[in-house]
Amino acid sequence: MNAVIKQQTDAAVSATALRKSYGKKVVLDGVDLTIGKGQVFALLGPNGAGKTTIVRILSTLIPAEAGTATVMGYDLRAEAGAVRGVIGVTGQFSSVDDLLTGEENLLLVGRLLHLPASERQARASELLERFELFEAARHTPATYSGGMKRRLDLAMTLMGQPRLIFLDEPTTGLDPRSRQTMWQIIRELVHEGVTILLTTQYLEEADHLADRIAVLDHGRIVAEGTPEELKRRIPGAHIRLRFADSASLAEAARLIPEGTRDDEQLELRVPNERGIRPLRDVVARIGDHVAVEDLSIHTPDLDDVFFAVTGSASKDKSQ
């Protein structure tokens, strides 16, 4: 009993049986969600799974057809205004004003938040500095890189010092370096005590950032847990060896009995833990006896998670 009450008071988001459909297409089919304060919660799923719809409902942009939710203790329906006061949203589509400079974009949001002029200016300068946008502050976003635009978008969200931030696919389309920068920014926000709900198509991203992950498929949560819990359900990483003919495959399979043979693809899959020791071991055992056509290392990705929890690949599901 105590645990239940505590969970409710500590929850940044608590949603029950959310439903939404567009015409005959059911987008959300009864989603329950509890996000603890200070947590990073990742919604993982392919395109069309319903990630963005959840974000849009919880950020008051669209109403759910059924279900209830509280956000930071406020009822989503009855107290939408109060909800808007404590959340920040950085959507999938850029909300940066392309005709205003970076600084003007921040000041615009500051005005809409009714911050006093001095505070507006101070906060804008602080965010420009923090997100390495100071030199770009007097230019319009037309001259920005994708990563800079995304950082400005997030900085606009942070003008209001929200307690809960929704990040809808924050790194989709970014180059690896910009992605790292975005991850660093997200970690800093968590450090400051902000709760984050992020959506992503990448298991790696959820794994790096999230305390809890919910896997979404066809508008339902099909698995939920810590990254460790989820990964335990996924068949581990493996080394793939491809051969020119079935004789070589047979010989390799004899040398490495723990591998799984795939006669059609002429492949041998050997379970692989982290580190290079197992790889070195496999290579040493094959030695010069068998000609290996190709060697690749496979790490679990969204497809593997999907396969493990739904029994079908995400690519088929999303169609």
Added chain:
Amino acid sequence: MSALTFAAQDSATMLWREIKHSIRLLRLLIVSAILVPVVMLLLFDYILGGTLGHGLGDVARGAPYIDYLVPGILVMTIAGGCGPTAINVSMDITGGFVDRIRAMAVVRGALLAGHVGVSVLRMLVASAAVTAVALLLGFRPKASVGDWFAVVGIVAAFSFALAWLSAAIGLVTKSVAGANGSTLPLSFLLPFLSSTFVPADSMPVGVRWFAANQPFTPVVDSLRGLLTGAPVGSTPYLALAWCAAIALVGYLWAQAAFRRA
């Protein structure tokens, strides 16, 4: 702070944003809002004006064609502002800006108020500039001070009405290109099918009835009467009634479309 203060504050912020936009796009706006009507003025006055002026006969009351033409060009100048307004609204809807402000505690109507406010401002500035050019080209209005006030009033009312209508068009069209295209009947077709360049009486029978009874005609006729010093009768009231009706329809349509968008 009261709700009304917030509404005023947020509208002012959106107005500020739109003014910034207009300044950034100033060169483009000067071409589309001022240069295009001036070119129309030159074309109709110098190239077509001789024949058109003769054809007017008694309607011109002995004055050169430019005096008949300028009120029509003013209406075209105002109508030319519809495209940019619809485009700006459409850009906000198709981008992520509307989503951002909707997830904030921003007063709902502020965004459209900003768009319409600056739209009217742009139309008024363009009308003043085009009038100034017309004066340089030989336009000689005979309006009294009172008439001038009435002219400004009608220009402002017509701008306000078309601005709301354009905002609604910008909201319901699904793309920026669509928003631009959908305002063309307003900015191009309706002026020609009115007494903008020639009297409605001179048109083919089928078109004549439409031209005589559509809103552009009383607006042009009022401006023409006031500027040339001819008696206007109740036409300005008819023009203002049309403006009020268009503004109301545009406003209600825009509000409904904004809720759905």
